Amino acid sequence: MNNPYLPVKAKIINVKPQTEIDYTFRLETAIKVASGQFFEVSIPNVGEAPISVSDFGDDWIEMTIRNVGKLTNVIHKLKPGSHLFIRGPYGNGFPIQQMSDKDLIIAVGGTGLAPVKSILSQYCKKTIHLKSLTLLTGFKSPADILFREEIEEWRKEFCVELTVDKDDTKNWTGNIGLITGLISKVSISDITNTQVITVGPPIMMKFSVIEFLNRKIAKENIWVSFERKMCCGIGKCGHCKIDNTYICLDGPVFNYYVAQNLID
Amino acid sequence: MGYSFNISTFNNVLRELSADYIIYAPVKIFNKGVFSDTDLVTYGQIKTLEDIEFEEKSHFSSKEIFFPITQTLFYFTEDAFSLPKISPKKIIIFCRPCDANGIQRLDQIFLKNGDLMDNYYNELRKKVHLFVLECKYSFDTCFCVSMGANKVDRYSAFIRRAGDTVLCDVSVDFEDRFSKYGTYVNMTPVFIESNDIKVDIPEKIPKSIFYHKLWDEYSERCIACGRCNVVCPTCSCFTMQDIFYEDNPYCGERRRVWASCMIDGFTDMAGGNSFRKNKGERMRFRLLHKIHDFKQKFGSNHHMCVGCGRCSDVCPENISFTACIQKLNQAVQSSDQRGLKS
Ligand SMILES: Cc1cc2nc3c(=O)[nH]c(=O)nc-3n(C[C@H](O)[C@H](O)[C@H](O)COP(=O)(O)OP(=O)(O)OC[C@H]3O[C@@H](n4cnc5c(N)ncnc54)[C@H](O)[C@@H]3O)c2cc1C
Numbered sequence: 001m002n003n004p005y006l007p008v009k010a011k012i013i014n015v016k017p018q019t020e021i022d023y024t025f026r027l028e029t030a031i032k033v034a035s036g037q038f039f040e041v042s043i044p045n046v047g048e049a050p051i052s053v054s055d056f057g058d059d060w061i062e063m064t065i066r067n068v069g070k071l072t073n074v075i076h077k078l079k080p081g082s083h084l085f086i087r088g089p090y091g092n093g094f095p096i097q098q099m100s101d102k103d104l105i106i107a108v109g110g111t112g113l114a115p116v117k118s119i120l121s122q123y124c125k126k127t128i129h130l131k132s133l134t135l136l137t138g139f140k141s142p143a144d145i146l147f148r149e150e151i152e153e154w155r156k157e158f159c160v161e162l163t164v165d166k167d168d169t170k171n172w173t174g175n176i177g178l179i180t181g182l183i184s185k186v187s188i189s190d191i192t193n194t195q196v197i198t199v200g201p202p203i204m205m206k207f208s209v210i211e212f213l214n215r216k217i218a219k220e221n222i223w224v225s226f227e228r229k230m231c232c233g234i235g236k237c238g239h240c241k242i243d244n245t246y247i248c249l250d251g252p253v254f255n256y257y258v259a260q261n262l263i264d
Numbered sequence: 265m266g267y268s269f270n271i272s273t274f275n276n277v278l279r280e281l282s283a284d285y286i287i288y289a290p291v292k293i294f295n296k297g298v299f300s301d302t303d304l305v306t307y308g309q310i311k312t313l314e315d316i317e318f319e320e321k322s323h324f325s326s327k328e329i330f331f332p333i334t335q336t337l338f339y340f341t342e343d344a345f346s347l348p349k350i351s352p353k354k355i356i357i358f359c360r361p362c363d364a365n366g367i368q369r370l371d372q373i374f375l376k377n378g379d380l381m382d383n384y385y386n387e388l389r390k391k392v393h394l395f396v397l398e399c400k401y402s403f404d405t406c407f408c409v410s411m412g413a414n415k416v417d418r419y420s421a422f423i424r425r426a427g428d429t430v431l432c433d434v435s436v437d438f439e440d441r442f443s444k445y446g447t448y449v450n451m452t453p454v455f456i457e458s459n460d461i462k463v464d465i466p467e468k469i470p471k472s473i474f475y476h477k478l479w480d481e482y483s484e485r486c487i488a489c490g491r492c493n494v495v496c497p498t499c500s501c502f503t504m505q506d507i508f509y510e511d512n513p514y515c516g517e518r519r520r521v522w523a524s525c526m527i528d529g530f531t532d533m534a535g536g537n538s539f540r541k542n543k544g545e546r547m548r549f550r551l552l553h554k555i556h557d558f559k560q561k562f563g564s565n566h567h568m569c570v571g572c573g574r575c576s577d578v579c580p581e582n583i584s585f586t587a588c589i590q591k592l593n594q595a596v597q598s599s600d601q602r603g604l605k606s
């Protein structure tokens with residue numbers, strides 16, 4: 001019988017450090033995924049954790065993994081040629097197809113950039129269509145910036161605004177301040193046709209949503225992605241449940257109209 | 265079809281069944297109770313009718329028979345996975361109606377929540393045949409009638425013990441086994457129709473109730489021991505755990521172990537975020553899962569809780585689940601919503 005808990009082996013074909021603690025791993029696999037979905041990633045003997053897909057192609061997926069603990073410590077030591085074990089993809093992903101004739105504003109904090117990155121690269125490759133795309137992205141400090149090279153490429157294709165909470169280097173010439181500052185200034189030309197995606201730490205998402213609501217974006221046009229403890233990804237382990245909603249099955253992406261009523 | 269036995273003829277049936285089935289029933293273990301100087305009533309393997317505890321309610325449910333406390337999902341060596349072997353024998357569980365209904369609640373989560381079926385649960389579960397024990401009386405903390413879990417309509421056998429006589433209503437699958445030793449009688453199952461404890465479950469739960477002060481009491485009283493989850497026939501949560509063997513660190517196994525939403529760490533995420541830090545919030549989460557969320561999500565006719573009362577029985581802080589339901593109901597019914605904190 002089909003065993004959803006049994007992972008498959010996937011070869012690491014590239015490892016790219018983004019910051020000291022965030023590395024992007026490219027895995028060889030033909031599994032088809034959608035932006036915003038995640039995998040349960042594991043190393044036998046060590047453990048398993050949910051990780052978002054940060055980008056994908058026909059025969060590869062990428063995951064950008066922050067070194068924070070037991071499993072991610074070990075993953076960070078892996079070199080190209082070694083393997084990770086994966087099962088998935090799980091979750092719903094972003095409703096990008098419904099946004100083809102809309103202006104899309106994406107506001108992300110820190111590693112929240114990872115789950116939306118594939119939307120940005122597909123837009124550049126013209127494999128998805130939008131009326132316009134704007135990326136607002138915030139990092140703690142210049143040292144925490146992810147996807148530096150890609151950001152420069154993206155700037156050629158769509159509007160990118162980047163800010164850091166604080167600058168210790170003294171040679172940062174860009175924006176300083178919270179992402180909500182960018183949201184309050186972003187140009188919105190057609191309010192009813194603007195869609196918003198926001199991903200990041202819970203506190204960042206909370207204040208970003210408030211700011212978008214201040215800008216008169218309707219709740220129905222705002223999408224958020226939740227992170228919860230997840231041990232199974234398939235609606236069995238119970239860890240991700242909020243009220244009658246299983247984040248792994250019904251999410252992790254939610255329309256804010258629904259998300260506003262999810263109380264842990 | 266109904267059959268009557270004496271103890272020795274019933275034991276003949278059990279003996280024959282044990283060739284193909286592992287047979288479990290409530291058993292009493294002397295002086296091993298949760299509280300000191302008490303006996304433990306739990307599910308164990310039995311050989312004869314005399315092994316079965318008919319008088320007392322078991323402290324634990326039967327779920328660990330098909331949803332083990334610790335279950336190996338697979339073994340790994342350096343380069344391969346292998347699956348654990350399971351006994352070819354089928355399983356009979358003698359249990360009361362509440363536990364039989366509890367199994368259906370677990371089926372919903374493991375087999376029907378989401379598109380993927382839990383194969384480990386399914387493999388053991390499909391071996392299980394239920395021999396339902398008739399409840400002669402309702403115990404102190406039972407409220408199965410309020411939960412609609414006092415009756416079962418599908419069972420392999422329904423068992424009534426009256427002194428040295430055992431009466432059984434048997435399904436066609438087991439007819440041969442029972443007819444061989446029993447004498448034909450008319451037997452109609454009787455179910456408990458009323459409990460001392462009755463609860464009123466509010467149909468609609470306004471979100472404002474999440475912030476009601478009624479939960480604060482539990483932040484004070486509950487010690488987050490998780491016993492209420494362990495004994496519950498319908499608690500299904502688990503956590504993954506990888507272990508490696510000391511003599512060969514490249515070999516090990518991935519397991520799942522029961523998890524408890526009342527215990528610290530249930531929602532902990534890397535990076536330090538966690539949810540429901542107060543025990544009152546956990547009580548709210550557990551209670552609403554049992555008497556609201558499940559029914560709402562699955563659109564079923566019944567709640568998750570089957571009213572067995574075990575969570576109240578086992579709580580070292582004497583927290584009564586039914587008293588909490590009543591407080592919730594009062595809070596929901598009181599139109600002025602007195603006590604709302606924000
Ligand atoms: C849908 C989803 C998508 C995700 N996507 C990504 C992604 O794209 N990239 C990514 O890097 N992460 C992602 N995560 C988060 C990722 O799952 C976690 O970072 C991962 O589980 C960490 O596993 P670990 O074994 O390395 O850490 P663990 O060892 O499990 O945890 C380490 C951290 O947890 C905390 N911790 C652990 N134990 C304790 C304790 N006893 N007391 C207090 N604190 C403790 C500490 O803060 C510590 O730093 C995602 C999570 C979800 C739910």
Ligand code: SF4
Nearest residue numbers: 496569570572573575
């Ligand atoms: S009474 Fe308590 S232990 Fe029994 S089913 Fe309900 S919640 Fe679970």
Ligand code: SF4
Nearest residue numbers: 486487489490492579
């Ligand atoms: S058994 Fe009682 S004290 Fe222990 S977690 Fe449950 S409610 Fe809290």
Ligand code: FES
Nearest residue numbers: 230233237238248
């Ligand atoms: S991750 Fe296990 S139920 Fe959602």
